Amino acid sequence: MNAVETLNPTNLAQALKAKANKNVVAVAGGTDLLVRLHDRITQPWPKLLILENVKELHKITVTKTAITIGPSMTFSEIENSAILRKKALQLVTAAASAGSVQIRNRATIGGNIANGSPAGDTIPPLYVLEAILELSSAKGKRTVPIEKFFTGPGKTVLKPTELITAIKIPNRSNHGFFMRLATRKALAISKVSVAVNIIMNKSKVESAKIALGAVAPTVIRATLTEEYLRGKEINQAIIDEAARIVQDEARPIDDIRSLAIYRKEMVGVLLKRGLESVTTNG
Amino acid sequence: MSSDLTPKIKFRLNGIDMEKEVPAGWTLLRYLREELGLTGTKCGCEIGECGACTVLMNGKPVNSCLVMAPQIENASIWTIEGVTPPGGTALHPVQKAFIECDAVHCGFCTPGMVMTTIGLLLQNKKPDNSQIKQALAGNLCRCTGYIQIFEAVRLAAAMISENDMRPFRENISEN
Structure with missing residues (x-):
């Protein structure tokens, strides 16, 4: 668990540049990743890319047609978001029911998706809300419907050089x-x-x-x-x-x-x- | 952007500004206990299940075993050591409430329970019983003390004033 290198970018461009090195593992809330790393204490750790200070990824923006959720939004923030309570109650209920207060204060929606667990609680709501994911790398970005994102347990189409940079759902009552x-x-x-x-x-x-x-x-x-x-x-x-x-x-x-x-x-x-x-x- | 093995970062700990080199691969829990000597924060399961390591990060309870030490850059951290008002020998009302209600048995879970309680009361001055249970669902007590602990939280809610809570409010982000 020693000699770990961390990268701590303060904006998205820096983060994507750091992620261009495909041996870098992004850590958002860390509530899944640190549990996994804890279990392999004797093996070398990957280089960790801390997303804590990348403000662009930590916000919700609303237009007439879409609600864009930043991947660094925590479960607690989703639970307490007025717009999501009104327009995406399934997602709010899921975020509120996962983990504990301590976990929800750290766990992020982007991390829950990237982790790729079939039991990830925010994922079924995002399926029925028809979420579109924006995946970015230093070279550009692409969008993938959430249903096309997962290929197996813990397996996704996210490339090693990419980050999830936005989660978009339609702005409508449901x-x-x-x-x-x-x-x-x-x-x-x-x-x-x-x-x-x-x-x-x-x-x-x-x-x-x-x-x-x-x-x-x-x-x-x-x-x-x-x-x-x-x-x-x-x-x-x-x-x-x-x-x-x-x-x-x-x-x-x-x-x-x-x-x-x-x-x-x-x-x-x-x-x-x-x-x-x-x-x-x- | 820092990429050193021990990046030097700024953070606030128990109300005091710090600038320190933190071991990149350490958890916040290990950093608090082994580097700073703040052993009031307990090391239980180390996988976010037991809550013994709960500290406040920007006013919110988090498991310090699941936070990487470099992740506290620019954050305000409060541990159980900072809860007692500075200078005096007096205890914080939440601590008094735990003693008053016999909510402490072996004491291992208590620092985490106290920090989670402070986190709850920062957001909700008068929590009802179900809100108290939900807030403390991530803190395990294996001495069978939950009833007394819930009583202590109710008593704390009745005793605290804004003055008791103000120090923990800094750096709380809007949801």
């Missing part, structure tokens, strides 16, 4: 929920999570977007369930059937946190609870 299940309410990684964004036309579902966390190698959309709900008038029978369909869309595994059979069952339960709450709240 209806929906985020629910998770874990061993305890605080400080436990999700066994299962479900995020939904639903547009109602009077009493009928115009469209529903459903994302499932921790039940596949990446967060996935439940497209068959979405298709089933489209145009339907929501009632208990429809909700029960949607909960049945969504179970078959989950592709969970047995691991240290839970069993596949339980996860499948619980995906249905969470969707059911959420849809019931959405429809009773209007």
Whole structure:
């Protein structure tokens, strides 16, 4: 754990220049990275790029059409953002339910995405909010829809020379929920999570977007369930059937946190609870 | 931009401006305990699960085991050593409340509990029971003391004045 080199840029241009060296690992809040590094105390550490002082990455900007979230925004800041509470409640709920106060005060949304865990709590909300990621390197930038970002557990299309520099979601009202299940309410990684964004036309579902966390190698959309709900008038029978369909869309595994059979069952339960709450709240 | 092995950085610790070379690969926890001798901040799990190492960073409770020492550049850090009002032998009202309510058993979790409580009361002067439980969810006590600890937080909330909290307010960013 000795002889570590850190780079501490004060602006984005410096940070991207430092990241051009692909052996540099970016550290934002460090709540995932330092746990991983702690476990490999005897191996050499990578060179760490501290993003703490890069102010460009630490803000929310709002236009008529889009809300742009800086990747260094912490879970606490997302939890307390007035605009996100109004326009992205799924994301706010997810940020508020992860970790502990101490973790939320440090963990960032960009870090949660870059970490690439299928159990990352902000990811299902970002799927149903149709987030677009801006990835930048010293050479330029590109945009990637969040659903195209992940390629497997801990694996993403982010190149070693790139940083996530913005997370963009449409600026519009939406209806929906985020629910998770874990061993305890605080400080436990999700066994299962479900995020939904639903547009109602009077009493009928115009469209529903459903994302499932921790039940596949990446967060996935439940497209068959979405298709089933489209145009339907929501009632208990429809909700029960949607909960049945969504179970078959989950592709969970047995691991240290839970069993596949339980996860499948619980995906249905969470969707059911959420849809019931959405429809009773209007 | 510094890239030395031990970058020299500025920060504020318990209200005092510092400019020091900090070991780049050390956590803030290790730096506080092994370099600065501030052993009130406890080393428990070192992976952000137990909260024994909680300090305030810009007014917010954080796990010092998950902060790299160089990350505190320009930040204001408060540890349990800074909580007692300077000069005197008096305790801070939050500390008094913990004693009053018998919220201390072995004492290992107490510094972290106190720092998290101060962080909560900085944001919310009159937390309800559920807010207190949520705020302290990241601080484990293995002596079975939670009931007394929640009582202590309620008592602290009733006892503190703005004067008791002002020192910790500097450098708090707007959300």
